[in-house]
Each structure stands twice: as C-alpha cells, then as structure tokens.
Amino acid sequence: MVRETDDLELKRRPEAEEDLEDLALGEDYALNPGYVPMVADALDRGDAERLRELLGALHPADIADLMGFLSAGDREELVPHLDAETLGEVLSELDTEIREEILEHVPSALLAQALGEMESDDAADVVDDLEADKRAQVLAAMPETERAAIETTLAYEDETAGRLMQREVVAAPQFWTVGQTIDHLRANSDELPELFFDVYVVDPSYRPVGAAPVSHLLRTKRDTPLAQIMEQVTEIPVDMDQEEVAYIFNKYRLISAPVVEPGGRLVGQITVDDIVGVIQEETEEDILALAGVGDAGRDAGVVGIIRSRLPWLVINLATEAIAATVVGAFQDEIAKLTALAVLMPIVSSLGGNAGTQALTVAVRAIASRELNSSNAMRVIWRELAVGVFNGATMGGLLGIAAYMIWHDIRLSIVVGLAVLANFFVAALGGILAPIALERLGRDPAVSSSVVVTFMCDFFGFLALLGLGALILL
Amino acid sequence: MVRETDDLELKRRPEAEEDLEDLALGEDYALNPGYVPMVADALDRGDAERLRELLGALHPADIADLMGFLSAGDREELVPHLDAETLGEVLSELDTEIREEILEHVPSALLAQALGEMESDDAADVVDDLEADKRAQVLAAMPETERAAIETTLAYEDETAGRLMQREVVAAPQFWTVGQTIDHLRANSDELPELFFDVYVVDPSYRPVGAAPVSHLLRTKRDTPLAQIMEQVTEIPVDMDQEEVAYIFNKYRLISAPVVEPGGRLVGQITVDDIVGVIQEETEEDILALAGVGDAGRDAGVVGIIRSRLPWLVINLATEAIAATVVGAFQDEIAKLTALAVLMPIVSSLGGNAGTQALTVAVRAIASRELNSSNAMRVIWRELAVGVFNGATMGGLLGIAAYMIWHDIRLSIVVGLAVLANFFVAALGGILAPIALERLGRDPAVSSSVVVTFMCDFFGFLALLGLGALILL
Secondary structure: OOOHHHHHHHHHOOOOHHHHHHHHEOOOOOEOOOHHHHHHHHHHHOOHHHHHHHHHOOOHHHHHHHHHHOOHHHHHHHHHHOOHHHHHHHHHHOOHHHHHHHHOOOOHHHHHHHHHOOOHHHHHHHHHHOOHHHHHHHHHOOOHHHHHHHHHHHHOOOOEHHHHOEOOOOEEEOOOEHHHHHHHHHHOHHHOOOOOOEEEEEOOOOOEEEEEEHHHHHHOOOOOEHHHHOEOOOOEEOOOEHHHHHHHHHHHOOOEEEEEOOOOOEEEEEEHHHHHHHHHHHHHHHHHHHOOOOOOOOOOOHHHHHHHHHHHHHHHHHHHHHHHHHHHHOHHHHHHOOHHHHHHHHHHHHHHHHHHHHHHHHHHHHHOOOOOOOOHHHHHHHHHHHHHHHHHHHHHHHHHHHHHHHOOHHHHHHHHHHHHHHHHHHHHHHHHHHHHHHHOOOOHHHHHHHHHHHHHHHHHHHHHHHHHHHHHO | OOOHHHHHHHHHOOOOHHHHHHHHEOOOOOEOOOHHHHHHHHHHHOOHHHHHHHHHOOOHHHHHHHHHHOOHHHHHHHHHHOOHHHHHHHHHHOOHHHHHHHHOOOOHHHHHHHHHOOOHHHHHHHHHHOOHHHHHHHHHOOOHHHHHHHHHHHHOOOOEHHHHOEOOOOEEEOOOEHHHHHHHHHHOHHHOOOOOOEEEEEOOOOOEEEEEEHHHHHHOOOOOEHHHHOEOOOOEEOOOEHHHHHHHHHHHOOOEEEEEOOOOOEEEEEEHHHHHHHHHHHHHHHHHHHOOOOOOOOOOOHHHHHHHHHHHHHHHHHHHHHHHHHHHHOHHHHHHOOHHHHHHHHHHHHHHHHHHHHHHHHHHHHHOOOOOOOOHHHHHHHHHHHHHHHHHHHHHHHHHHHHHHHOOHHHHHHHHHHHHHHHHHHHHHHHHHHHHHHHOOOOHHHHHHHHHHHHHHHHHHHHHHHHHHHHHO
C-alpha cells in the first residue's frame, strides 16, 4: 500500500509511464489504494493530460476496478477521457449498478462505437442494461450486422447459454484436412473471432460432430483429415441455464463448447473465460442468500442496500415473534426461576449455529450436485449422528457450567437435555429443509436459513422451558 | 430422475452402449441417481462384464462423481475395474478425502502407471496425498523423468502457482517466424503438452517477452515474425498464492499465463481450467467458514464432520456464556417484568441477523478486492446509515407489536431503542470486524461471525435489560 506522504510527493514530480504502471498495481495485481486519489485529484483539476497518463498505465479491467472506488461524480467525469475501444472493454468488466449509472451519461454515438468493438455477448449485456429510448438510439447508430447480432443474442432468455455464447465460431466440414483448414483460416483471417480454441467439425446440416483443438491443428501434418484428430464435443443446448453450463464446464474441464439450437445446428460457442464469471456470480448469490441479503451490487446506494436487507429482517421478526410466544407461555415459570432466562439464549444460539452448519453444508452439496436421492439417506443419517454427538457434548458442557453456577443437578439435566433435543431438531431441519426446498423447485440457499433459524429458536425455547416447567417447578 | 421400477426393468434386459449413456446422465449432465444402484448391484454380483459396460458409458469425471455416491466398500471394489489411464483421470477429479481413502488400496505398480498418464501438476497432487512408505514405492516404480517432474513440483509450497502450474510449456525464440514455429511443433509433436493455448515467446535467457495465441498462429501468414503477432503476457511468480493467481486470471480473463522463477526464467504455465477449480475451492472455503464449519470434504465420516464443527460450537458456547452474564445481572428485573424475557431473544436475533448481513457483504467485498483503504470510510458510513435506518424500522415494528400485547408505551419505547442501538452495534461490528481482521492478516471469513454474533448478543441484552431497568422499574 502507498502511504499518503508518498502520494503527495508522487503527484508533484513527473513520472515516466513505466513508473505509473508500478504505482498503479500492487504486487498482487490489485489496484493500489493510493492510485485512486491521484486520479480523483486529476479529475478535480480537469487535467486531461495527466488523466491520459494515469489511465494509459491501466488495463481496462483495472480502469473498471478504479471506477468502483471513485465517487459517482468522479466516474461520470472520467468517461469522456476514454476512447471508444477502451470504453467498450471497461463496460464489459463493470458491475451492473455502476454500468447502468455510467450508461446514462455516455452519448449514444460513442456508445454505438464502443459496442462495435466488443464481442456480441458482451455487447448484448450492455444493450440489455439500456433504457428503451437510449437502446433504440444506440442500435440505430450501429452497422446492420452488428445490430442484428446483438438483437439475436437478446432474443435468448437472460442467464441462458444463448446469452452467454458468442456467435462467432470457426467451423469446418468433416472431409477437410488440417492443411485445408489452416489455409481457410489464413484466407478468412478478418472474419474469425479474436481468440478461439477449437475448430468445430460439422456435418452438412451444420451440426457439430467433433472439435479439433487448435493446438492439435498446429502439431499435426497438413494432410491429416480433420475427422482423424477431432475429439468428442459436449454440446450445450442454447436454452440451458448458465448455472448448468458452468457445472458442465467445471466437471469436464472444458475450454470451449459448441452451442446448438434444438435441431442440433451450431449457433455459437461458449468459452471458459465467460464461465469463470458465471461461477463467481452464482456462488456469490448463494453466499449472500445464506446471509439473508438480496442482490445489491457493491455500488448500490443506501436505499439499494436497505431494499436488499430489510425484507429478510421483517421475515426474521415474524418468525422470532412466533418463537417468542413459547417464551410468553412460560412467563410464570421464568419469574420463579430466572436461571431459565439466562440459559434460554445460550440454548437457542447453540442450536441455531448447529443448524446453520448443517444447512450450509447441505446447500453447497446440492449446488455442486453431490447430494441427490441416491445418497440422501446416508447423508441424513450422518447429520443426525453428528447432531446427537455434538448435542450431547455441548449439552454436557453447558450442564457442567450451569452446575458450577446454580449447584442444581436437575437444572443441569434440564439444560443438557434441552441442548441435545435442539441439536437433533437443528440437524433434522438443517439437512431436510434444503432437500425439501430443492424438491419443491425453490433455491435452497434463499429460504433454508429462515426455516432452520425458526425451528431452532422455537424448539430450543420449548425444550428448555417445557422441561424446566415439568422437572423443576 | 429414474424411478425405481424403471431401474429394475433396466437391470434385467441388456442394453446397447448408447442406451447406457442416455441412462447415465440427466439432461443437465449430472449423474442420474438411478445409475448408482445399478453399479452397486453389479459390484455386489461381481459382474465384471456388466461393470465394464456401465463404466464404459461414463466420462472419468462422472466416474469420480459416481465414487462419491457409492459406499466406501463399493468404491474399494470398483478400483480394480479401472484401467491405468482411466484411473489416472478419475484420481485427478476426486475429492481429497475419497482420493486418500482409495489410494490406500491401489497397488503401487498400477498407481505409478496411472500417474504416468497424468499431467505433472495433477500427478504431484496425488503423490502429495500418499503416505511416506507408499510414496517412496510409487515414485521408485516410475520412469526417471516423470519422477523428477513430480518431485520438482512438490518442492513448491502447497496452494502456490508452482503447485498449480504444469511444467510442460511451448516456447519459441523471438526471431522465429510463424512458419518456423509451426514446423517445430509438428516435428516435436510428441513432447508437447496435450493441450496448449499460447506459444510463449522467450528471450535468450528463457524469460517470456510475449505470447502468441495458437489461434493467431493458425490465421497468420507463415513468414510473419512471432515478435509481430505476440501479445503482452502477465507473468505469474512461481511462489504466488493460488488465490491471487485466480484473482488475476479472473480480472484479466486469461486463458493461460507463464509462470516464472525469481530471475524471470519461464518454468511452467497455468491454464484457466486449473483456475476454475481454485475459484470453487476458495469460495467454498469462505462459505463454510462464514457458517462456522471447518474444511471436511463431502465424504468425511461422522468423526471428520464432528471435528470440523465442534470447535466453533465450543467458541460459540464461550461467547454466549459471556453474553448471558448480562442476563444474569438483570435476573431480578426479569422476575419483575417477564415481558423482557420474551422480547430479549427477538432483539438479539434481529441484531445478529443485521450483523451477519453486513459482515457477509464486507467479507465478500474484501475477498474480491472491492474494499480497501481508498473507499473504506465511504463503505463504513453507508453501513452505519443502513444500520440506523433498518434499526429504526425494525425497532418501530417491534415496538408497535409490543404495544399491542402489553399496552405499555414505555415498554415499546425501551424495546424500540434497544433494537436501534443493537443495529448500530451490528453495523459497526459487521463492517469493522472484517476490515480489522484483514489488517491483522487473519482471514475475515473465519473469525468475523464469532466477533459479530458475540457483540450483537451482548449489546442486545445490555440495551434491552439496561434500558428496561432504568425506565421501567
């Protein structure tokens, strides 16, 4: 990290471009926090020359990062200092919220130009974020073919293979040789995708029958037929959900895969670099859902954040209120034996934690398809065994602690049994709630914690206070 | 999903291989749960012919999946039915726990053969899992060059670029043309990595100065110098942590990157398919850590699971016990006004949830490097604003609910203020705990929830009972 005194010093003296690059990124390739105020300062002073230098030292992905650290006002001022190509690359790297905000301020002509520099899938993502008026303007300003490509991509549903794929593919008929293929590529160099990893071998109906990795084309003699070096392909249906696509890429370690229409015709390809983003996105969603946070990007304002969190808190209030009715029903007992009030939150908190542990593991196992009907019974038994063991252990510990304070063996037995019972309920809820939610077609990450937290609080209170009323009073 | 009746029917009649492939995988390419008992059944009957058919219909990655669904006994019996090449591929796909268990039962000679079929990084991973005796036996049974490659890889620290990289790279001197490079590749086809995406252009000291994507080699005229088509490379130091490597790949959308020694010499390459696994692994660790679960694979036995969860429960008991001392100090007040006991768990649970929301978002922002010193103050203020707003809203709601039950405006004010205060503490803890832990060099995902849960319970009880004692009694 750059210390503040360094910053000031650095701003005063002119640097070579090389120096700026060293300053921009830390050793871990993350943007240096000290670089952000340097850019903000140049923006304040309206120093276009300095900005050109500062931005020139950054990769578009780092400019996108920088945007995230700048205030909204600074971001808006920064955009006119980017050329169309860089703007296009930055836009495809930006978080949705920041992108939407920036898109409002980019002139339609510049945007049309920037979109032309992007791959069709990335460009379509950006166009999808535009408001209707602006979208029409921007599309009108684009060349016919590029507009058509974007419109075709947008016709597929969001978060499907169709939206993820790029339409640019390299295909060759089965009967070609390696030499013919390479000659064809050299002759049509202009029409090829910027990067590609496989040449798809297609039959006369343009259905993929195999793929020749480019590294195999390079190492093979020119007269070898493609059919001889091609490998099996995993076809991705164009309407497949992106989460499934990511699962397939991860499982088979794919680098690229052909996307096909219902008839089997090749319409595009998905490459692994798109998948890395999808995996990040999907696990991120799960992490936040488990914590009861809706999707609000990093630059969501206070209102956006409140909107993403308040609904879950309201649900939590409702379920806690129901659990508290149990406490309400035992008020007389609590007044007589206030030790119950002291132990109550410990019992429910321990159970809640045990439930969260079980449900998190189950949610992840379902997401990575390691839990299905063929091993569900085994996993359920295992969770119950763990619940009983951990419950007995923690119940024992809390019982001993309670004895040291209140010297009442019956109270210790009550609290120990209550913990054990609550752990059993936690284990049962923690494993069954996600499985049941998944069977019902709901996302287990989103609703499981509500169910399990409620169960653990309700039964925790009931076990402790109920047993206490029965045995102690 | 295949229903049970179908299974029985299917077991009785012989199928063509094609049929089995359809049966094996669902439309989402996940292993069909119904396929698992078919394999288990063939194992029970010792039907080697049937097993050959059943396994033949599966990709090695699916066999690895299948292993996860089989019982430990069945897995052990399955191994001898795999040939060395398939075994190698299956081993590199397996979860660590299952792999360790299986490795105990594979004869050293077969294992040496299987390792020979794998890439050096995958093979090294497997050898690393072996116990000392077996490791020596297996390495002794391997050819000299392969053994040396594995030993060199193992000399790098776990979870670094050195362990992740494959030592097989394609490099060419700067002054070569595209044609010379392709001729060289064709002539040395046997020594090349199975798949590669870039030819690294190196200087006379074997330091990478650029990379020529293979798709560019294919489309470019033979007499073009490499120096003219090569692109900038992002060098990965051999000792870089794998989490940083994943960050760089994700940020710059890399497909492959050269790995260099401290002097800058090219020693290997990392490809994006290895990175997909790392990203999964690292986010998985964070999800589990946030839920207070240590690392235990999906096939950990009951003991392994208990070991991964009990430590956090014990810590939770300790912190809850401290928070409960607050309740203990107010026992007289609770005896007089048992409504406090009813409201107490609601106040602490709401605060705990608000804290979990804030800390999860902060932990993720730190992990994806979207939160650093340049925007920390802005993010902290935003969290506090959200905390105060949500606290006031939820406090208001709970106050109204309390009034409808107890008809005591002072009680409603007390509980409302307690919620507001607890949300403020939750917001403060939720954002500051992860930031502080990160500054101290600790993993914020692991310890933040302990801190925040404790704070919210402690202050929640203190605010409600303290205000209650002051205002109501």
